[in-house]
Amino acid sequence: MVRQTARDAAVLEVLAQQYGLPQDVLASVLGVSLSRASGLVSRWKQAGWARAGQIDGGARWVWPSRVMARELLGWDPGPWMPRPGCVAHVRAVGALRLHRVGLDVGRWESHRALAHQAAEMARAAQAMRSVHVPDGVQVMRDGRRLLVQVELSLRARSVYLEPAPTDGRADWPQGLLADVASRARELECMGVVWWCPPQVVAPLEAVMSEFAARSSVRRARSGAVLPAGLRWAVKSLAEVPCWRPGPS
Structure with a gap:
């Protein structure tokens, strides 16, 4: 035994x-x-x-x-x-988790657990709307929470953020960043950290800056009380040991 x-x-x-x-x-x-x-x-x-x-x-x-x-x-x-x-992404997320919090299971909520929770909530509510499931939530030592996304390749810009309307309609930023922001608030996160290969950092920072600026304008112009902005950051996976096979 x-x-x-x-x-x-x-x-x-x-x-x-x-x-x-x-x-x-x-x-x-x-x-x-x-x-x-x-x-x-x-x-x-x-x-x-x-x-x-x-x-x-x-x-x-x-x-x-x-x-x-x-x-x-x-x-x-x-x-x-x-x-x-799927192994490249599973490897990168796992390596990132261990780099950030080691084996402390209380300081990370995994994609697997979050996906299970989302499915159970949808089943209980008989909801048809799917919610975004992040790659994880990192819990800082002071209790603050960060939603974690891992992106190994850059998608089309319109996937992250749809273009601003040009016909005079109110700008309501839509796309993956808006979905992530909504989910971050639901999970009581104070910020979002997007981890990616070095060559993806600058393009992601640019689209995040546009999203933040457009969201700020929308909050300022809205008569409704809208949530305060989240903190956004893009970090390079180059600092994470073993995020890809071979030398990192």
């Missing part, structure tokens, strides 16, 4: 919340060699706590078994294993 240590329990809980992690990210946060991390994963597999496999060209992946994930999350997440089309 394999005895579960406190470290095992902490890492497995993060794995369950983040879907899974590549073993080089695991080695980095634990401060051990890749071979040592592989040995830990072998123990977890032997105990039935985890599964592992080669998914992409990087390090092998590890993810909790369905039984373990259900035990740690408190609900049945269904079957899951990494797919080549």
Whole structure:
């Protein structure tokens, strides 16, 4: 019988919340060699706590078994294993979380948990409207909350922010940034931090600046009491160890 240590329990809980992690990210946060991390994963597999496999060209992946994930999350997440089309994003978000808060599970609300909560609320309310689910919410040491987005490639500008009307209609900024702002307020966040590769930082900062300016004008001109503006920031994933396979 394999005895579960406190470290095992902490890492497995993060794995369950983040879907899974590549073993080089695991080695980095634990401060051990890749071979040592592989040995830990072998123990977890032997105990039935985890599964592992080669998914992409990087390090092998590890993810909790369905039984373990259900035990740690408190609900049945269904079957899951990494797919080549999603592993780059799952890796980046997991590496970012560990870079920002380590194994402190109380300081991060995961996409998996937030998606489950949103689905449960929609089911209870019989709501048809879907809500934006961020990649996470980071809880600062003083209790303040930051909504976290991770973007690995730049989308069309109109996806983030629709052009301002030119026919005299009131400007009500729409697009992904507006959806994110609305969700940030619902989740009681004081700001939004968008993490992306270095080449995406400047274009995202530009569209965020336009959104902030247009939103500020709308608040000033509106007779209604509108929420105060959120704090917005764009940061480079270059500071995050192991956010992509190979040297970061």
